[in-house]
Amino acid sequence: MGYAMVMGEALIDLLEADVDGGQVYRQAIGGAPLNVAVGVARLGGDARWTGTLSKDVLGERMAAFLRDAGVDDQGVRRVQVPTTLAITTFEGAEPTFTFYGEPPSYALLTPADLDLGAIAGAAVLYTGSICLLREPFVSAARAAWAVDGPLRVFDPNVRPTLLPDGAAVDALRTLSESFFATADLVKLSSADAVVLYGSEDPAVAAARILDLGARAVVVTLGARGAHVAVPSGSTTVPAPVVNAIDATGAGDSVMAALISRLLTGGRPADLPAWADDVRFALSVAGLVCERQGGATAMPTPAELATRWPAR
Known part of the structure; x- marks a missing residue:
């Protein structure tokens, strides 16, 4: 089994909560790519995270968290700017994010910072998310994506609060499609698909992405499961029934679980094999939704076996 190279942001989520009738914010380490790397490691995979962390106290905490989670941090570069904060509010279990910090501490990785040999040696390369909205990170991601060797996995992880107008949406669509x-593998949420392609039907986005050249697309549908599409066909995989309290990190856990399956089994050969991997990924996400979210909610195989003994 090889390793996964995960490129992207790490930041601090401040999660809205009520305590004794007053509103407070609970600090949690997050950022979709960091969540993915931690999720892969918790599932027993070899995860290596490449990105930038601040030299401040919050950056130190994130660096220690990565090490404690078993994520290789040789690709980390430390930067002298304050850690970006994501204020997280909720409607039910679903989070909405507003970001604070300029320049963003998570998007300062340059092409010169990359270990191209380590990228070429990876079994899986993941990138995506909000770091791709900013230079120099997007140039670093393009340089890594051009390296031959690993399976390439992408998640646009659209955040509407960072897209002020239609031109910004068009630019993100063009970037994502490249x-x-x-x-x-492309993984995106149904909300991402609506922003990028304007349709509530996940099959519309999946077909467009396959036509561009992607080899498989997974569109997560929240409690309804996920739409899975490959050139030979598509299907919907239902989600397990859970008592969701916090969906933060759920989509990232789907991505982590799919990467862990790519590490152990390689790229699935057909639609039923992809559907089986997605079924596993949805069981991981279901458990994450039953916990207070972010990277700390990512489960181990033992925790999955306890929660889903029949799976």
């Missing part, structure tokens, strides 16, 4: 075209 990665979709050569991806072995």
